[in-house]
Amino acid sequence: MKVLLLSRADVEKLISIRETIEAVEEAFRAKGLGKAQMPPKSYIFFNRYDGDFRVMPAYLEDTEAAGVKIVNVHPQNPSKHGMPTVMATIVLLDPQTGAPLAIMDGTTITNVRTGAAGAVAAKxxxxxxxxxxxxxxxxxxxxxxxxxxxxxxxxxxxxxxxxxxxxxxxxxxxxxxxxxxxxxxxxxxxxxxxxxxxxxxxxxxxxxxxxxxxxxxxxxxxxxxxxxxxxxxxxxxxxxxxxxxxxxxxxxxxxxxxxxxxxxxxxxxxxxxxxxxxxxxxxxxxxxxxxxxxxxxxGLAIQDIATAWLVYKKAEKVGMGTEVELL
Ligand SMILES: NC(=O)c1ccc[n+]([C@@H]2O[C@H](COP(=O)([O-])OP(=O)(O)OC[C@H]3O[C@@H](n4cnc5c(N)ncnc54)[C@H](O)[C@@H]3O)[C@@H](O)[C@H]2O)c1
Incomplete structure (x- = not known):
């Protein structure tokens, strides 16, 4: 069973702000119409390090996009560790079998889908x-x-x-x-x-x-x-x-x-x-x-999964990423 690995560099080549705005707007529409499953994100707090991580699953029924994001927020990272405040990984699944389809960097996706939600709201x-x-x-x-x-x-x-x-x-x-x-x-x-x-x-x-x-x-x-x-x-x-x-x-x-x-x-x-x-x-x-x-x-999981799905479909089309036998 092959799983597609997409690095941050791959995602950055594939993602576009204009397409993300459209995908995120569609995801909000689906949510408004009751066509999205999305339990609220759950949190683990690292109080001693001033940080946390969240787990965010979602399923968009019309596009058949399903998956989960794991994302942290550590505000001291840039000054203390030279790392971003927010870093994320996204796993996409096949709704029919539950098999993993792709594992990708979700950091750029988090930033771009957050911008996209802001644009949709402002629109x-x-x-x-x-x-x-x-x-x-x-x-x-x-x-x-x-x-x-x-x-x-x-x-x-x-x-x-x-x-x-x-x-x-x-x-x-x-x-x-x-x-x-x-x-x-x-x-x-x-x-x-x-x-x-x-x-x-x-x-x-x-x-x-x-x-x-x-x-x-x-x-x-x-x-x-x-x-x-x-x-x-x-x-x-x-x-x-x-x-x-x-x-x-x-x-x-x-x-x-x-x-x-x-x-x-x-x-x-x-x-x-x-x-x-x-x-x-x-x-x-x-x-x-x-x-x-x-x-x-x-920040909603539907924004992440809609955007990650878009990136995954583009990667498949142009043959980008690395396939691994994960399971
Ligand atoms: N709503 C969402 O979907 C969503 C998504 C990602 C991140 N976030 C949140 O957004 C915030 C920023 O994330 P980021 O990735 O841009 O972090 P970042 O560390 O890259 O940027 C935060 C900036 O805020 C500045 N800042 C801190 N205190 C300030 C103050 N009192 N006045 C003016 N500026 C101040 C910092 O100097 C820094 O430049 C975090 O709280 C994060 O959890 C929300």
Whole structure:
């Protein structure tokens, strides 16, 4: 029984941000229509190392994509070990037999599918003519968030804020080199004031974007909070906003809403929809220019498996990867 091994280099050659946005949007549609199985991710915490890992299975019934991702989050990795904060491995299975089909690097897939979810959310929730984007945090997720938003919007002004100046500078020079867009490096307050879209991608555990700083009509992709106790936004922003989550079980446990919910500052009735309900047309997206919208992303296994499936099918077509007799 042959299993296809795909390295990070293989995945990077095969993956495309545009196709990933389409696959992720389809996956959210399938979820909204009840055509996806996806138990919430389960966590193992390495408290003594400030890290954790999660196991994330999913099955998309229409495309027959099935599999599981194992992914860690260790925020000290870049500074202490010269390794990424987030690393992942994905195994795809044949739904008919349960046999493993492929084992691949899921790190790039995690970053790209997270950017894609941000773009899908912004497509349905941000004002169509959004031009000014503020990125809070300038790490791996911030890069794919920009790449994906850049596919949907005509970004004219990009502002970046990171507590580590060197990270913001590196980010700015990379984006300038690749896209010719110049970036304003600034503090969080100045970055978010008057922005059309704000994206937060930090691992913080107390709010860094305050209510007074954000204008009516803004859309916020809250990406960083994906474990219990994490939050990036002043809960007063959530009280003003139309809140869209990716999944109730995950978001209430570990998303941007988890801390305000546990403190009784927010209730389930305050949540407008899951993104899949909006993509599948069951609930409305943005309905006025002035409303504030927030997408609370925790990252769903359906995003990973849809993207990994796309990569696997392309690899088969072009004959990329290494086949091994695993079993
Ligand atoms: N929602 C999802 O699907 C999803 C997917 C992957 C990662 N994440 C989460 O996103 C976060 C970022 O992941 P990453 O891979 O980009 O990590 P990263 O380490 O590459 O980048 C994080 C950046 O945030 C900056 N930062 C930290 N504290 C800050 C602060 N107070 N103000 C401004 N900047 C600050 C860091 O200096 C760093 O540059 C993590 O919390 C991770 O768990 C979420």
């Amino acid at each position: 349905h929730l941000a004002r169509e003519d959004s031009r000014v984007v503020a990125l809070i945090g300038a790490g791996a997720q911030a890069m794919t968030q920009f790449l994906a938003l850049n596919e949907i919007f005509k970004i004219e002004e990009l502002r970046v804020s990171d507590k580590v100046e060197a990270n913001a500078e590196k980010y700015a020079s990379e984006v300038k080199k690749r896209f010719g867009i110049s970036i304003k490096l600034t503090d969080v307050k100045e970055a978010v004031q008057g922005a059309d879209i704000i994206v937060t991608t930090t691992p913080v555990k107390s709010p860094i974007v305050m209510n007074d700083w954000v204008s009516e009509g803004v859309h916020i992709n809250a990406i960083g909070a994906d474990a219990p106790g994490k939050q990036e936004l002043d809960p007063k922003i959530l009280k003003r906003a139309k809140i869209v989550i990716d999944n109730w079980e995950q978001a209430s446990h570990s998303g941007e809403i988890n801390v305000p919910l546990s403190k009784g500052m927010l209730a389930r009735e305050d949540i407008h929809a899951e993104l899949g309900e909006i993509v599948s047309g069951k609930k409305s997206g943005r309905t006025s220019r002035d409303e504030i919208t927030v997408f609370d992303s925790t």
